[in-house]
Amino acid sequence: MLPTHMKQASQNLSLIGRRLVAEREGDLWQEETETLPWPLARQRRLYKNFADQFIRPRALEVDKHLAEFDPWPLWHEAARRGFQTEFLPWPFGTAKLLNLASMPSPLFATALKAEEFCAACGGMALMLLAHDLGMAPLLLSGTWTGFNWLRRIYSRIRAGENIAAAFAITEPGAGSDVEETEGAARARILSRAKKAPGGYLLNGRKCFISDGGIASYITFFAALENEGVESWTCFLVESPMKGFSRGRREKKMGQKAGDATELILEDVLVPEDHRIGPERSGWALNRNTLNYSRPAVGAIAVGIARGALERCLEFCRATRLGNKRLADYQDVQIELAEMTIQLTAARALVWHCGRYRLPFQGVSAAAKCFAGDTAFAICHKAMELMGDHGYLHGHGVEKAMRDSRLNQIYEGTNQINRLALIEDAWETDFARP
Numbered sequence: 001m002l003p004t005h006m007k008q009a010s011q012n013l014s015l016i017g018r019r020l021v022a023e024r025e026g027d028l029w030q031e032e033t034e035t036l037p038w039p040l041a042r043q044r045r046l047y048k049n050f051a052d053q054f055i056r057p058r059a060l061e062v063d064k065h066l067a068e069f070d071p072w073p074l075w076h077e078a079a080r081r082g083f084q085t086e087f088l089p090w091p092f093g094t095a096k097l098l099n100l101a102s103m104p105s106p107l108f109a110t111a112l113k114a115e116e117f118c119a120a121c122g123g124m125a126l127m128l129l130a131h132d133l134g135m136a137p138l139l140l141s142g143t144w145t146g147f148n149w150l151r152r153i154y155s156r157i158r159a160g161e162n163i164a165a166a167f168a169i170t171e172p173g174a175g176s177d178v179e180e181t182e183g184a185a186r187a188r189i190l191s192r193a194k195k196a197p198g199g200y201l202l203n204g205r206k207c208f209i210s211d212g213g214i215a216s217y218i219t220f221f222a223a224l225e226n227e228g229v230e231s232w233t234c235f236l237v238e239s240p241m242k243g244f245s246r247g248r249r250e251k252k253m254g255q256k257a258g259d260a261t262e263l264i265l266e267d268v269l270v271p272e273d274h275r276i277g278p279e280r281s282g283w284a285l286n287r288n289t290l291n292y293s294r295p296a297v298g299a300i301a302v303g304i305a306r307g308a309l310e311r312c313l314e315f316c317r318a319t320r321l322g323n324k325r326l327a328d329y330q331d332v333q334i335e336l337a338e339m340t341i342q343l344t345a346a347r348a349l350v351w352h353c354g355r356y357r358l359p360f361q362g363v364s365a366a367a368k369c370f371a372g373d374t375a376f377a378i379c380h381k382a383m384e385l386m387g388d389h390g391y392l393h394g395h396g397v398e399k400a401m402r403d404s405r406l407n408q409i410y411e412g413t414n415q416i417n418r419l420a421l422i423e424d425a426w427e428t429d430f431a432r433p
């Protein structure tokens with residue numbers, strides 16, 4: 001918008017002054033990518049290329065014709081590029097040592113992946129990403145058993161088998177309760193594990209499990225007989241196992257290509273080596289898994305909002321109102337600037353979590369709820385700018401708005417995440433004398 005002679009004003013600066021000016025050459029995405037250490041910048045480009053090629057072109061069609069969507073071809077394309085086996089480095093998995101060396105936590109790469117996939121489609125992305133959530137307790141248990149299962153599952157994925165994982169804590173009578181300590185103390189946990197010859201007998205029911213409909217491995221949390229949530233223990237349930245079945249697949253408002261399915265366990269005998277971590281370590285393992293996964297959910301929200309903003313921008317550039325483009329009106333520009341600021345702030349908080357060697361509860365919860373609320377507001381604004389076109393299925397903003405609503409609900413509602421932040425910082429900050 002600036003006249004050329006003003007754009008070139010920095011040429012009048014001294015030699016050193018010119019060196020201190022950021023001459024922008026790329027777009028905002030490129031600029032941000034270049035702030036990353038180069039292995040992660042490269043990784044971000046790989047995720048984006050994949051999403052642009054395999055996810056984005058089918059987003060609207062899959063959302064509309066869900067019954068015809070077969071997740072496995074997309075899954076295998078992602079797995080072939082190593083995107084489904086990233087918790088372990090070679091020879092066990094496909095995590096890149098240079099990525100790990102340039103950022104202390106594997107969370108950073110996961111957040112990059114979540115944003116890129118979700119900018120293309122929240123639903124297909126959820127289908128791919130929920131698998132990482134299912135595998136996380138195996139890694140975070142810090143046990144040989146957990147490592148060994150990861151290694152075995154990854155080798156099956158790399159061999160091209162239809163193998164996915166899911167994470168199961170939610171029960172019909174315990175949703176928020178198992179995401180927050182005070183509620184957990186009162187929770188009515190129905191999933192139970194009882195010692196039996198050779199292992200444990202599991203009984204119970206989990207609901208709303210992402211990838212529950214396709215997972216062959218489920219990290220399943222159950223309380224021990226006659227004890228409360230403090231006895232929670234994580235078990236790896238395999239499908240098929242005798243007594244394991246799947247119930248209803250929920251009809252969802254958004255992120256539709258990822259299923260949310262009920263899982264039913266009736267006297268399922270799991271061998272001793274399927275217990276992930278010691279007995280009664282499940283509550284701590286669940287909390288820590290959420291510390292890693294909540295920033296990733298924040299990144300999902302950022303991705304969906306970015307997708308909505310990109311589509312809104314395309315519309316504002318292509319649509320004429322009076323004698324100029326929508327994008328040329330200053331009041332539209334102010335709205336677009338505000339959306340960009342909000343998006344950048346949400347991403348910055350997610351990336352901030354990824355810079356911790358060990359992400360802790362308060363900062364993870366903050367990223368999850370800030371990004372979730374911000375994303376929904378951005379989608380809403382995008383729809384507003386596009387008028388009746390935003391409301392139609394064809395532009396993708398209506399889908400992004402439906403997709404983004406879920407980020408305020410799963411992994412603990414945003415209210416529960418705010419309480420998680422308070423709980424975490426109560427003694428050190430909020431209740432300090």
Ligand SMILES: Cc1cc2nc3c(=O)[nH]c(=O)nc-3n(C[C@H](O)[C@H](O)[C@H](O)COP(=O)(O)OP(=O)(O)OC[C@H]3O[C@@H](n4cnc5c(N)ncnc54)[C@H](O)[C@@H]3O)c2cc1C
Pocket residue numbers: 130166167168169170174175176177179183207208209210211252260406409410411412413414415416419
């Ligand atoms: C599509 C989808 C996918 C999901 N995927 C998974 C998955 O893969 N694995 C899994 O285990 N779970 C999954 N969930 C479950 C999800 O994490 C829970 O639904 C979520 O934690 C909310 O629990 P709830 O539905 O029981 O809400 P409730 O606990 O019934 O909450 C109802 C309302 O009360 C509020 N509330 C509750 N307690 C408090 C409190 N103490 N103070 C203030 N307000 C409170 C909540 O914020 C909410 O507004 C998924 C859910 C959905 C919808």
